[in-house]
Amino acid sequence: MLKILHLSDIHMGSGFSHGRINPETGLNTRLEDFVQTLSRCIDRALSEPVDLVLFGGDAFPDATPPPYIQEAFASQFRRLVDAQIPTVLLVGNHDQHSQGQGGASLCIYRTLGVPGFIVGDTLTTHVIQTRNGPVNVITLPWLTRSTLMTRQESEGMSLSEVNHLLTERLQVVLEGEIRRLDPQIPTILLAHLMADNATLGAERYLAVGKGFTLPLSLLTRDCFDYVALGHVHRHQNLNRHNNPPVIYPGSIERVDFSEEKEDKGYVLVEIDNGQVNWEFHPLPVRVFRTIEVDVSKQEDPQTAILKAIAKHDITDAVVRLIYKLRSEQLDLIDTPALHQALKSAHTYTIQPELISQLARPRVPELSAYNSIDPMEALQKYLNNREDLKDISQLMLEAAQNLMSTADENWDEPANNDSETSPEDRDNPVAAIDLQLKLL
Ligand SMILES: [Mn+2]
Incomplete structure (x- = not known):
């Protein structure tokens, strides 16, 4: 039996605005949160122990993280090297330079020749020897238009035409990889992509048009035992038939408020004689809490806001208080008292929103x-x-x-x-x- 830990979208070094400086370490507390959460994933990989770790891409917010953040990331993955657990680091869109190919922030692991570490920055098949036998891992990093076509070719094409042509070309290249597979060995597709029926938070609809969206049918192939995805931060299985499972584990920590209501975690996968079992393991990550209250019709808006705050356990949470009021109510708000009421939060923001009394102008x-x-x-x-x-x-x-x-x-x-x-x-x-x- 082969045991795999699949995690993705670490984004280490992001969300600093939701943290504060820890006076003891001089580090942003959100970096400390991300490191602690990543360490929990690695702890699990070691305690099982798993035979293979798959990272689905987006290690950092961009391709050039500062050295202390690189080091925090590396010192966790280093524990897998010490335990001789093979690991694949796939390149996501955040790991690439906006111009050119390759994963700038992750290529250092290949350059150093870290034993057992594979950087997935091209579409290719890796045959990995694990303690419990070999496994094929096809790596499919984030694709951009320039990966599969020249600028001249795409000139004058609409976005959907480009998307269509890219999908066709990818299909051919992927087919080539599939034909070379040894069918006796379990096969995993590890890909950083947007699949066409992934459920996104409403806030991400805008981003969809920017990227390249692939049809789910490209992924739900018999030859794959498991499809390990990265990119979408909400955990989900895209294949309701589950053969193969097509899994986004999601991000390991909340990157922003759009992930307030999502569970965060990693996935453990067992492959045994063609039988695949997987399970999502939630992580105890920092709570994000939005407290939104409309006090525009209240006679005592201050009390109404304080009541709304009191309804929530905000201890150690990242909180945003949004209250709507009329401009003539502004004098009734005691802001220092609001700060006092939010004191137990890890960090908080207060966002008053004025409700206009005037009818909206029409054009x-x-x-x-x-x-x-x-x-x-x-x-x-x-x-x-x-x-x-x-x-x-x-x-x-x-x-x-x-x-x-x-x-x-x-x-x-x-x-x-x-x-x-x-x-x-x-x-x-x-x-x-x-x-x-x-x-
Ligand atoms: Mn991504």
């Missing part, structure tokens, strides 16, 4: 939903918004940029997640987004 020219040019629509809209006059030029420029770059940069590897950084506020596109949210 008569836009009332018919006919095929109006988006730039023209924005211009008409802005003509009607005196209050946006100051930034209307900026918004138009940013929109123009968006329209012209959308086609070119759709396969940009990094930033496929929903994480938004505070820097986004300086970015005109984000400024538009912010404005639109306020509308």
